[in-house]
Amino acid sequence: MQNASQGPVAPSRPRPAIPATVWMLGFVSLLMDVSSEMINNLLPLYLAGGLGVSALAIGFIEGLSVAIATVTKFLSGVLSDWSRRAKPLAVLGYGLGALSRLIFPMAVTLDQIVLAKAMDRVGKGIRGTPRDAIVAAVTPPEIRGASFGLRKSLDTVGGFVGPLIAVGAMLLLAGDIARVFWIATIPAVLAVVVLILGVREPEGERDVKRPDFRLADAFRLNRAVWAVIALALVIMLARFSEAFVLLKSLEAGFSPAWVPLSMVVMHAVYGLTAWPVGVMSDRIGSGGLLLVSLGFLLGAHLVLAFAGTVWIFLLGTVLWGLHMGFSQGLLGAMIAGATPDALKGSAFGTFNLVTGVAVLIGNTAAGWLWQSAGSAMPFLVGAGSTLAAMTCIAIGRHRFFRT
Template sequence: MTQPTPEVPAAARPAIPVTVWMLGFVSLLMDVSSEMINALLPLYLAGGLGASALAIGFIEGLSVAIATVTKFLSGVISDISRRAKPLAVLGYGLGALSRLIFPWAASLDQIVLAKALDRVGKGIRGTPRDAIVAAVSPPEIRGASFGLRKSLDTVGGFVGPLVAVGAMILMAGDIRSVFWIAVLPALLCMIVLVFCVHEPEGLRPARRGGFRLRDALRLNRAVWVVIGLASVIMLARFSEAFVLLKALEAGFTPAWVPLALVIMHAAYGLTAYPVGRLSDRIGGSGLLLCSLGFLIAAHLTLAHAGAIWVYVLGTVLWGLHMGFSQGLLGAMIAAATPDHLKGSAFGTFNLVTGLVVLIGNTLAGWLWQGLGSAAPFLAGAALSVLAMIALAAGLGRSGARRATV
């Protein structure tokens, strides 16, 4: 597990680079667009197109699986070329292009096409974006940098569903019209990325000859420990689409369902940055244990959410889990990986965890359809307990090794 960065006086800590801020705003704008669509898509699939819970779970999982393949390839290409921004522009550009398909989609296969294009874009952009953040951030503020980008990303996750709610009211529940509005923030995202984000010096081609593909496939043990732990967490935390479907059972009307994501992302965004800064001082393992505690509580609460206030509590707990885990995993990968393999490490991390998400989402849909809406959440709680036990055991072994040194 990762060790805390040596304490640096607050006055001596460098400022978070402008590039990190700009990438955060890029993520914010794209997430506004994404969440406007994602907040309503499960309802559109179930109500407008008649898709089952199993189909929704498979579509969500398949879209992540598609993204993981491109995340891995973009990470390797980023390490070979030492150029990250062109891949980021391509990835965000494909995401923006996909926004033009959703309003026209009238069948399940067209939704799959739009989701696939969006996820290919997400797969391409995620790895080079994280590699840029790692390259421009000094080690003593790396957790804060990843936490800040995540926090700005979740501001988009907060604003997007709010815009979706307002648009649904103004458009008299016309989901397709809301999908058209989602095109605008995606276009703004591209403007900021192209004109305000610059390629870091550390990723330019000066070191191209030092890369070997077999090194990308032989990442060190510390990286694989983080990947293994993240895989169990991702298996337990399936798509938020099921959380949104649960909102209808709790008493929400369709126009107000996106508020669930507002609540979730508010909790996520308010915690990601301070948790990232705290991890710079004390390390990430204990904070991940806290995140799993929140996830267990969220699953158990949502499994029995028959009233709105219970459901709201469950979404807050889910958001706290996200805030305590997402930025930390990225910072832990960055800390455990040599500079010339960071792109490949992030790509491998995203590849493995994404395939796990495909399995987890499909399983959640099968459980929902076969055993009822509480079943996937109870299964998620059990898997979260297993992840907590594995993490605690790992901390115990690392503590024993330090005691013998």
């Protein structure tokens, strides 16, 4: 029986449900990622085998694509904060991505591939920041990690389904990569349709009274935001493009038609862990989970460096997927939690700009190391960079991050 002197016990507040808008954005990401993975899993093989492009050039193209996307993300984020309209920018970004799908199957030169990749990455840059800003705007703070984790999990379902479709199409179409690229246009168009019909601008975002936005404000982010950005910079230097993982699969014994299977495994692990890890981060903080994620990345680099069989290679992709699941949603939630509402677009844009520069450097360096010192060297250097990132988190987590 309750002690009367203690007074009534306040009922515990139930955790709010993840908003429908987050689910719809997750399905939009899923469809676009199906399309992207169908292309991206076969593109390194097409470049190396069909066009005779070197590993250094592939690394530079991958890095440049990400850099283009991230510069665009920064501009898109600033524009989102200035206009207080996120959905139109997201529609434009996904629309450009869908249009780029029409170029890939018709491309017969490296210049045309670069054009298609640039258009796709500009679209990705435009859509990423306003999409994340919408998720942050509609989500209560106590389930922010779960919401970002859910969107990432749905996104990675696309990363699981896309390579499966690519494998099936390659087998049915006798390895005709161009025809597989045509099939990839279908989910991209569906993503745009779902976004237009199923996602609404956050209520009150346009009418709420806020201080006038100034461009200089986009660079006046607080210390906590810059701490997360600095941490992400170190992590991105340690993790280069999965294009090199795909190239490594050929050395491990995969035939070209089965190469996308490695990404099926990676994204299955990624998708299964991102949401639970996001929920966990809401309860115990992010610093320790990021350390665990880098432990997985360290293991992935070391295993892939010496992978000489299919099974050892698949172990490396599992570890890489665990790293992605334990890190990607967390960084977005950390940015959202550290940023004032009026500057969320700018914060995500700056975050993506800085990490994009790191990816450009890391991918170009990985391509040069692969070409000059062998396929193991990029992964060994990546392992060293991962140890440096783990040291940074171990030193700074109690100072900058909730643990």
